[in-house]
Amino acid sequence: MKNGHERKSSVRVVHVTTVHHPFDPRIFYKQLASLRDAGFDAHLIAPHERSERVNGIPIHALPIPSSRGARLALQPKVFRMAGALDAALYQIHDPELLPLAFLLKRTIGARVVYDMHENYRSKGALLGRGLRALERWAFRWVDHVLLAEESYRSIVDGHAVPHTYIANYFRPIGGEDPVDAVEISETPTRLLYTGTLSDSRGLRTMVDLAAQIRRADRPETLDLVGVCHRDHQRIQVEEQVRSEGLGAVLERTGWDTYVRPSAMPPHYCRADVGLALCEPHPNHMGSLLTKFYEYLHYGLPIICSDFPRWRRFVEQHECGAVVPPGEPGAVLDVLDAWQAHPERYRECAENARAAAPQYRWETMGERLVNLYRRLLNDSSLKEPVTGSR
Structure with a gap:
């Protein structure tokens, strides 16, 4: 978000997570950066x-x-650290921290916002x-509850809790070359996946x-x-790479280490x-992956699994192709078609670039900042809470 917020604030706000990486793009580079830019005293635990x-x-x-278990054992330390910061508002990113947030609300009267990153019904x-x-x-x-997905x-629904949709749209990290300056390839041969790797996310x-x-x-x-993050899946892949000699075809960056978003742009620009x-x-089926918005920003046509919501997105923007899940041969069929008809690939790349401005973080950042201002302009911010509503 651009520094378009004329009104400055010295109000302290604290985001808290024990699950996510501190440089999680949604938390650090989007939400906290927007709040910082708006003049809030923004902190992260x-x-x-x-x-x-x-x-x-x-x-x-x-x-x-x-x-x-070790994560849950951190909660007393989290509570002490959060309480010592004496914030006007705490944003919680993990459901397991909600009891701690309730205690903060009761003891110091702070506002509490819960950011719903996932649909946890799928956790077993x-x-x-x-x-x-x-x-x-x-x-x-x-x-207040923030929803990362419309779904x-x-x-x-059925609860009286106020809620706001804050989509996980794309925000450049900074120092990037203009995407329009990157030339569109005539023969699409460099394939890219970014984000957490696992079999359910298509690793196999x-x-x-x-x-x-x-x-x-x-x-x-x-x-x-x-x-x-899954050791046994890494071991299986490493064995297959060695046994089938895939080192010249398959490059892994990060692999057993988190890759900061600031390290991603060169990979996008080469793809x-x-x-x-x-x-x-x-x-997966109920949400649009953040990487969709990132691929569009860099003008990358998308090849994705054929889920109804994903198909609608790709067809709406005419920016790629869908394939049956678990069928790598179908990906090669798409690449064959694009290589035989480069104009189709170029059209998808151009459409991706054209669609990208619809999915910029600026509008979501403004929405978040305005929400915080409404919550913190309310009276009795620091009066202790006597019970739940």
């Missing part, structure tokens, strides 16, 4: 190697947990029900795609940029096509 100030935003480091019968129960309880007293409205399909490219001696290469070959998981 998150697992990190050390406390530091980055881009004008203080990060208060928590120990990096090795398991869910026991965990999913537990997280949903926490959310339903929080809807009785939380001041999450069904979760808050993409490795099988690389194997088919290698066996057919095709010209394509595949660049996977992101972290794979010809953006991939999203996820398996049919409810969280």
Whole structure:
């Protein structure tokens, strides 16, 4: 968001997470950066190697947990750290922190905003029900809920909680060359995936795609940029890469380490096509991946799994193609068609660039800042809360 906010504020606001990386794009580079730009005293509490100030935003480091149990054990420390900052508003990014947020609201009278990143019904019968129960309880007293997806409205329907849709649109990190200056390739051969890697997000399909490219001696290469948190899946992929000699086709950046968004632009600028070959998981089928907006910004035609919502997006903008999940051969069929008819590929790339301005973060940043101002302009900000509503 541009620095178009004339009115400045010295109000302290704190975002809290024990699940997400401190440089999670939605949290750090979009929401906190927009609040900082608007003049808020914006802070972040998150697992990190050390406390530091980055881009004008203080990060208060928590120990990096090795398991869910270790994460839950951090809560007393989180509560003390958050309370010491004495903020007017706390934004919570993880449902497991909602009880802690309630205590902050009761003890210091702060506003509480809950950012719903996921539909937690997909987390399994026991965990999913537990997280949903926490959310339903929080809807009785939380001041506002942010929805990362339109489809999450069904979760808050029937509850009196105020809520706002804050889409995870694209925001450049800074220092990037104008995308229009990047020449569109005549032969799309450089394939890219960015983001968290796992089998449900298409890792196995993409490795099988690389194997088919290698066996057919095709010209394509595949660049996977992101972290794979699942050790057994990394081991399986590494064994396949070694046994099938895929090193010349498949490049991995990050892999066992988080890749900061600031390191992503060179990968986008070198690529010809953006991939999203996820398996049919409810969280994928019910949402648009953030990478869609990023691919559009860099003029990358999208090849993605054929889910109804994804198909509508691609067909609306005429910016790519959909393929059956788990079928790497279908990806090669699309590439063959584009290589045989370069004008079709170029049209998709141009359409991607043309669609990108619809999905810029600026409008969402303005929406978030205006929401904060409304919440913090209310009276009795610091009066202790006597009960839930």
